[in-house]
Each structure stands twice: as C-alpha cells, then as structure tokens.
Amino acid sequence: MNSKTMFFAAGLLGSAAAVHAAGFQRADERALASLTQGFGSTQAQVLQRMGGTRDEAVAALRPAVCPGHCTAAQREMDAQRSRLQGNGWHLDVFGDGTLAEFADDRQHERAHAQGVDAAQAMSQQALETAGRAYIARSLASVITLGPGEALVAEATYSRVDGGSDAAGHVDAPKTTANRIVFTRELDGVPVVGNGSKVILTFLNDGSLESFRYDWPRYVATGRTQAPLAASTLLQRVQRVVGARVGAVSAQSIDLASAASGSPLDLGAGIALQRFECGYYDAGLLSRDASAPVQAGCAYHALHTIGGELPTTAGYSGAVPAAQKPMPDARWPEVALLGNANPANTNGDPGSATRD
Amino acid sequence: MHETFATANAVRETARSVVDASRQSLRMTEEGMNVRKDVAAVAIALALPLSVMTLEPAQAQVYQHGVQVGTRCQQDYQNGWQVDVGNNDVWNRCWNFQNTIAGTETRAFYYNLHGAEAALEQADGCGWACGYADSVDFFYMNTHGGSNTSASYWAMWDQGANAATSRMRLGASGRENMVLATFACSTHGTDAYTWNRWYRVFAGGMVETVGGRSTLYAGNDQSATELANRMDNGEAIGQSWLESTWYADNSNSPAVINTGRNSTDCWNRQGVNFNTLFSTPVLRDGAIGYMCWSSWN
Secondary structure, rough: OOOHHHHHHHHHHHOOOOOOEEHHHHHHHHHHHHHHHOOOOOEEEEEEEEEEOOOHHHHHHHHHHOOOOOOOOOEEEEOOOOEEEEOOOEEEEOOOOEEEEEEHHHHHHHHHHEEEOHHHHHHHHHHHHHHHHHHHOOOOOOOOOOEEEEEEEEEEEEEEEEEOOOOOOOEEEEEEEEEEEEEEEOOOEEEOOOOOOEEEOOOOOOOOEEEEOOOOOEEEEEEEEOOOOOHHHHHHHHHHHHHOOOOOOOOOOOOOHHHHHEEEEEEEEEEEEEEEEEEEEOHHHHOOOOOOEEEEEEEEEEEEEOOOOOOEEEEEEEEOOOOOOOOOOOOOHHHHHOOOOOOOOOOOOOOOOOO | HHHHHHHHHHHHHHHHHHHHHHHHHEEEOOEEEEEEEHHHHHHHHHHOOOHHHHHHOOOHOOOOOOOOOEEEEEOOHHHHOOOOOOOHHHHHHEEEHHHHHHHOOOEEEEOOOOHHHHHHHHHOOHHHHHHHHHHHHHHEEOOOOOEOOOEEEEOOOOOOOEHHHOOOOOOOOOOOOOOEEEOEEEEEOOOOOOHHHHHHHHOOOOEEEEOOOOEEEEEOOHHHHHHHHHHHOOOHHHHHHHHHHHHHHHOOOOOEEEEOHHHHHHHOOOOOOOOOHHHHEEEOOHHEEEEEEEEEO
16 A cells, blocks of 8 residues: 555545545655655755746747647736636736646536546556656746756546436546646655646546646755654644644654554544655745745644534644744744744634624 | 726726626526526626726726625634634635635625524525625635535534534525535535435525535635636636635545536536626526536545
C-alpha cells in the first residue's frame, strides 16, 4: 500500500466511501519519508518568489490557447487579473503573471458524452505522458526549470458523473475528465502547497479541457535555515491542529500505526492523514507577497465527533520546519507557534434580526 | 470621475429594480413548473458589462445579474458541541464570499447560524430580516455537516440542533431559492442514496445545490472569493464550485447535484449560470424525473 493510500485510509474514520487521488509512487515515498526524515536535509535555503508581468505571460501563452486563425480579445478584468477570451474559451492571468488558468468550455461541454467506466479512463502513465507532452509543446516558455530543479508528477484525479431516476435506478458512475498535478523539486526537495504546481485536465479522448499553473522563479536569498527533526515537526502539527480544534494533546505519536495502514493518532480525536515536508509555497493567491519561501511541512488532518449525526472536520495547513521561522503575515501556523493568534480581521456577523 | 461612478451606480440600482419587478410579475405555473421567460431576457440584457452602458474604461467591467444572495455561517458552537476549525477560517471564508459577491449582485444578508434551523427547514414568511434560505435566490452556508442514507444535515450554533434535508423544501416560498451552496463535509455524497437525501429539498423547485461529496478542508478561505468571481464571470455555477473548491485544496472533494425532467435535461441544466438562472424552468414534485451529479474524486 502506498503512503497516500495509507493516509487516506483515514476514510475509516467515517467517510469510508471516499475514493481519493492516486498518488505517484515518488510522491508517496516522499510523504512516507517525511514522517521519519522531516525536511530530509540538514540545511534549507530561504528563497524569494519572483514573477514578471501579466502582459508577458499573456503574450507567451497566446500561441498555445489561440493558435492559427483564432481570434481573441484581451480584457483587463481588474487590478489583479487579465483575461484573453475567445469563442468558448478564456485565459486568466493573475498578479505578477506566475498564476494562469485556461479553460476550454467547448471541450467541457463534450466531456459528459465521453464518460467511461473508471477502468477505461486514462491511466496514471498515460496522463503523465500527455501532460509532459502538452507542457513541452505549449507551456515551455512559462514552465521553466532552473539549475537543480525538476518537474515531477505528483497525483491524478478524476471528475465523475452519475445520476438516478425517479424509479430508483442509479446509473453507474462515469469518469468524464482526468486531471494530473505536477510539482517542482529543488535539488530533490519538493515544493509543498499550491505554489509550483502545473495542473492539466484531459477528456477521455486526450483533448485538453483546461490547465492551471502557479509557477514562479525561485531565487536564493543567501540565507539558510536548519530544519527540525521529524519528530519535532510532527509535534508541531499536533500542537497547531490541537489549537485549532481547541484541545491540545501531549500524547506521544506512534509512527507504527502509519506503517500498518492507519492514520496517525495525534490525540484529542485528531487523525493525521498526510504529512509532507519541503519548501512551502502557499501559492500566489494565498501568500504574503513580501514573505520568503521557507522550509515547511504540509498536513491534512481530521477530527470526528460521533453520535447519532456524526460530523467530520478537515484541517489543512503547513507548519514551518525551521526552529525560528521568518515572519509571514499570511501563514497562520507561524503565528500559532509563536503563541500569537492569527490575524483576525473578520468576526461573527451577528444573528438574524428576527427569528 | 465621480459623476461617472454615480451614473454607474444609478444604472445598477435601476437594473436591480427592473429585475425584481420582473421576477415578481412574470412567474407562471404550468403543471408544477414555473417558467421565468421574460425575466431571462432582462437578466441577459443586464449581463452586458455596465462599462459598455456607461462608457467607462474597459478595465472596469462590472456584471449585474440581479441575483439576491444570502450568507449564513458558524465558526464556534454553543458549549463547544461542534469544534472550531481554527485560524478564523469560517469567518474569513464567509466574509470573502459575501463581500466579493456584493460587488456585482445583491447582498441580501450575512448572519451567523444562531437559531437558524427554521431558516432552512421552514417556509419564508418575513424576508431578509429572518435570513431564511427561501428569501434569496442563492444561499451560501459554512458549518459542519454530514449525512446518512436518508438525509444530509448541517450543524447549527445551538447545541444539538441540525437542519436536515429530510425536513427541507426549498424554492416554494418567499423569493423561491434556486441554489443552495454549503461549505460543509459529506453533505453531497454521490451514491445510491443521493435521491433519498435530496428529493424532498428539490421538490420545492430549487434548481441546484453544491457542497462536499466527502471532506472539505478548512485552511484556504480564498476559494470563496474565487467562487464568487467565477460565477460573476458567467461560468456555470456547478463548475465554479467544483473548480474553486478543488483548486484551493486538491484533497477537497466538491460535488454538484441538480435535477431535470430526464437525464438529458438534467445534464443540460447543470450548465446553469448567473446569466441563465432566472430562465431555467423550475421543476417541482412530480416534474422531477432525474437527479444528476458531478464531483472531483
């Protein structure tokens, strides 16, 4: 059993029917290694995320999304986004041009009719081959790699359609689209979080339905950090998720349960589903633009309350891997570990004025 | 410059009034089906960028569809009967949603879920002040949730109180809700029991619902901003939900469920967006022949 399957066996906690992504072996091995090796190196670079302009990105992507006789109009939607739009498709480029999304509605409209049983959908290998070919052919000018960097397949996902009629007949679920996520490794260390991702969605006939990427350049700042041991990083996860739940546990963490195919019990009813260390980049839309990219470990955890009507709460985030992380106003775990509350700019809106 | 903005605002207010008046006067009932044909024409006309109407610079495009949106959320619970997801995630997410949607649509209300079970389970009788789902076209909610074989349910603030689909009928009173969007875990499971859980709600005429097939993770409240932006740009409501929720966290499992007279009609109706919402025929009770769903797994 690979580690992703292993951690997502957290479905045992209550969402048993869940079918999640298929992780590539390399990504799963990295996640498993993070449990015992943490960041995996005695030294981590402190990086700066670099971009360009939206106009440069639109110009670079235009041949890919609007080839030949295609006509398109460029529109400035707002201060953060530029849109190139044609008949049945659009390209949005955000911020400094490092985040872009293309969606082809014409292909999306064809997807349902192409639905197939899961066994007949694109295989992991076929998706990686198609994805790498598309990137090389159409995105090479924006998905660039620096020295020591590599583009690595991380996981695949599927969009599934189903239905039921008034007589109680339930149609078999059909896979209508296939999605692959690539990430970046820097000298063998992955980037975790929404940054450094290329996501491509294909129909079953291999046509591209959409792509989205968050792909900056990283520049070394010259500063370094010494990552903490894996056991200490897991305790940090235990502490921050406990703080979020409101019940911090001091229970020791038994890694043996992970090897047996169960989620890690962090105490206080919290189960760790997945844990992966690397350089943490939350992505253009979710990060403090002035903050550096630092070592960190991404986590997914569940907390379940039983009873007649049970509920499960999902927690995601990342803990900093350095002993003393650098300030980052939009990284709430940095504040939590520093015994400060994350910035609370929005509060309870109040009750309805009449019940 | 101020005069231009004032003109644009006046146009928007006029547009809202036209849509509201049209919606109230043009509902026709035909064998359990409401058709809002003329409203659609108004809505489509209003979908034109107001910048064109007011000759503002092209970069300031603002869309207006006349959709009334209500938001109700809960982060903390009476006597801690449900857990806080921390990091102020719920209040941030809901503020992001209602603040973004207010830029182009009508923000009807934003309340917490104190004493809110009735707002989901009972017919609307007093409008926005009570915060009922049926007092708006689009109702957004963020709380904990779950499901069994007969119902999906959402936790209210009040200890032990849940709103359950087995007691809900949306779209049949007040403004007649058309879309229910809930950021909550496992309320939109797609399996042999989906019809059981959701038929009663749809029987009131609601067009579509979006939520979590399984777990939706707290940790990236930016997805609510993206949801509102996508819908305002004319993307299908279901697709807007699937993409904004999944891109925020690849481990999320978002789902959309809607109804149709039959399978073909159902899949066609899943493409409903803010431009076509008011022209989508309302199906009630026996007019519903099929329920269809789509999700990221």
